[in-house]
């Protein structure tokens with residue numbers, strides 16, 4: 001569904017922080033991006049999320065070259081993408097369901113007119129997605145009263161309710177205890193399979209990528225040094241990424 005060819009990003013000093021990255025992203029995948037600190041994970045995720053500009057490279061989305069689209073066309077396309085940052089910006093004073101509803105921002109006016117949906121339908125839809133991430137019973141709880149793992153689930157539900165086909169998440173389980181992290185990743189993996197959503201996420205802990213990712217990308221010094229189907233890495237593969 002998304003093909004990236006020779007993506008290169010330079011700083012104003014001319015230093016390359018991403019070098020000739022070529023990747024393929026298919027429907028329903030959970031891709032785990034691993035790499036040492038400073039290897040370029042966040043920058044790569046932001047480029048894939050169309051949030052950051054790159055200097056060279058080609059982006060093909062569903063057989064369409066989107067490398068040099070105008071702002072308006074990119075905005076329309078961005079509805080298919082959702083980017084969840086390391087500390088997702090949720091409104092802590094609002095309930096989980098109200099935060100999920102904010103994901104409807106892109107479609108609100110146009111879709112309401114076209115489909116005749118009203119605020120009530122949207123509420124039902126938001127509840128639907130909270131159920132998909134296992135949070136239905138916490139829908140009316142304020143975000144500030146939720147645990148870290150539950151907040152991550154609210155962010156995921158918000159991305160899904162937006163209609164995102166590709167969810168990009170920067171360290172979605174950092175700061176969670178191992179049990180919560182395992183549970184969020186397990187649910188994400190199931191969501192990918194069931195809803196045919198694609199998730200690309202950076203993971204600090206390689207074991208999580210080995211356990212849950214259907215594909216693992218290893219990044220070192222701004223270059224992709226590993227691109228394999230998800231499985232346990234050999235010590236040589238780990239060394240390629242981290243040494």
Ligand SMILES: Nc1ncnc2c1ncn2[C@@H]1O[C@H](COP(=O)(O)OP(=O)(O)OP(=O)(O)O)[C@@H](O)[C@H]1O
Nearest residue numbers: 011012017035036037038039040041042043044202
């Ligand atoms: N705007 C910028 N100006 C200068 N250097 C930058 C900028 N953005 C990124 N870098 C540098 O590019 C490299 C990659 O940064 P990036 O944040 O993508 O790495 P990362 O793998 O996500 O790191 P971490 O795991 O520590 O979050 C780093 O050396 C960083 O210092």
